[in-house]
Amino acid sequence: MSALLTIEHMKTDIGQYKVLHDVSFSVPQEGVFVLLGRNGAGKTTTLRSIMGLWRPSPGSVRFREEDITGLHTADIARRGIAYVPEDMGIFGGLTVAENLVLATAGGTPEEGRLARIFELFPAIEKFWTKPARALSGGQKQMLAVARAIIEPRALILIDEPTKGLAPAIIDAMADAFAEVAKATPILLVEQNFHFASRLGTNVAVIEDGHVVHQGAMADFVADRALQERLLSLSA
Numbered sequence: 001m002s003a004l005l006t007i008e009h010m011k012t013d014i015g016q017y018k019v020l021h022d023v024s025f026s027v028p029q030e031g032v033f034v035l036l037g038r039n040g041a042g043k044t045t046t047l048r049s050i051m052g053l054w055r056p057s058p059g060s061v062r063f064r065e066e067d068i069t070g071l072h073t074a075d076i077a078r079r080g081i082a083y084v085p086e087d088m089g090i091f092g093g094l095t096v097a098e099n100l101v102l103a104t105a106g107g108t109p110e111e112g113r114l115a116r117i118f119e120l121f122p123a124i125e126k127f128w129t130k131p132a133r134a135l136s137g138g139q140k141q142m143l144a145v146a147r148a149i150i151e152p153r154a155l156i157l158i159d160e161p162t163k164g165l166a167p168a169i170i171d172a173m174a175d176a177f178a179e180v181a182k183a184t185p186i187l188l189v190e191q192n193f194h195f196a197s198r199l200g201t202n203v204a205v206i207e208d209g210h211v212v213h214q215g216a217m218a219d220f221v222a223d224r225a226l227q228e229r230l231l232s233l234s235a
């Protein structure tokens with residue numbers, strides 16, 4: 001089966017700074033693909049480049065067999081790629097309901113989809129009429145992901161959802177994300193190796209703007225020497 005998303009030799013400059021030097025990886029049609037790397041390695045820049053928020057040049061991004069390199073962000077999103085940025089992009093002054101309605105194309109969430117979201121993230125239903133700023137950090141992250149899946153999507157990019165969250169919340173999030181991934185593949189940026197290895201089916205490691213490893217998560221988890229070398233982990 002061909003890959004869902006293929007990135008080849010992506011290189012991104014931000015102003016005068018050369019941030020991505022050579023990023024290549026392929027996201028399969030199913031599961032959770034994790035992009036790991038130390039602080040400042042280029043993970044967020046990779047997601048932003050896929051979404052057209054930075055313009056990669058040269059290199060190519062292919063999605064469902066189509067070359068989407070250089071398209072505008074709205075055109076990339078229209079092809080079914082949702083992006084949950086690290087700051088989550090939710091509106092604190094609006095209610096949870098309004099945040100979800102704003103994320104729908106027609107202004108009315110589809111009933112079955114909303115019911116599924118309530119099942120996955122009970123806090124969304126519980127705090128439906130409350131302002132989003134009243135949610136805890138973990139609940140805000142759940143709302144951000146709920147916004148991403150309120151419409152059918154082909155792929156969700158999620159940037160470091162566990163940042164700053166307590167272990168019990170992270171465990172609940174892992175369960176919910178595993179459920180989400182059964183319907184929609186996820187490209188996940190993470191630094192929390194425990195969370196990433198629990199969820200991930202495939203992994204790529206980025207170091208100083210280069211992808212230095214790509215493979216099955218199970219093989220990476222089994223290879224402690226490789227983890228130690230690439231991530232300074234002794235997990």
Ligand SMILES: Nc1ncnc2c1ncn2[C@@H]1O[C@H](COP(=O)(O)OP(=O)(O)OP(=O)(O)O)[C@@H](O)[C@H]1O
Nearest residue numbers: 014017019037038039040041042043044045046191
């Ligand atoms: N707007 C910007 N202007 C200049 N340099 C930037 C900008 N955004 C990111 N960088 C630099 O690009 C490099 C990669 O940043 P990026 O945010 O992609 O890393 P990351 O792997 O996501 O790290 P983190 O885990 O800390 O978020 C860093 O050295 C960062 O300082």
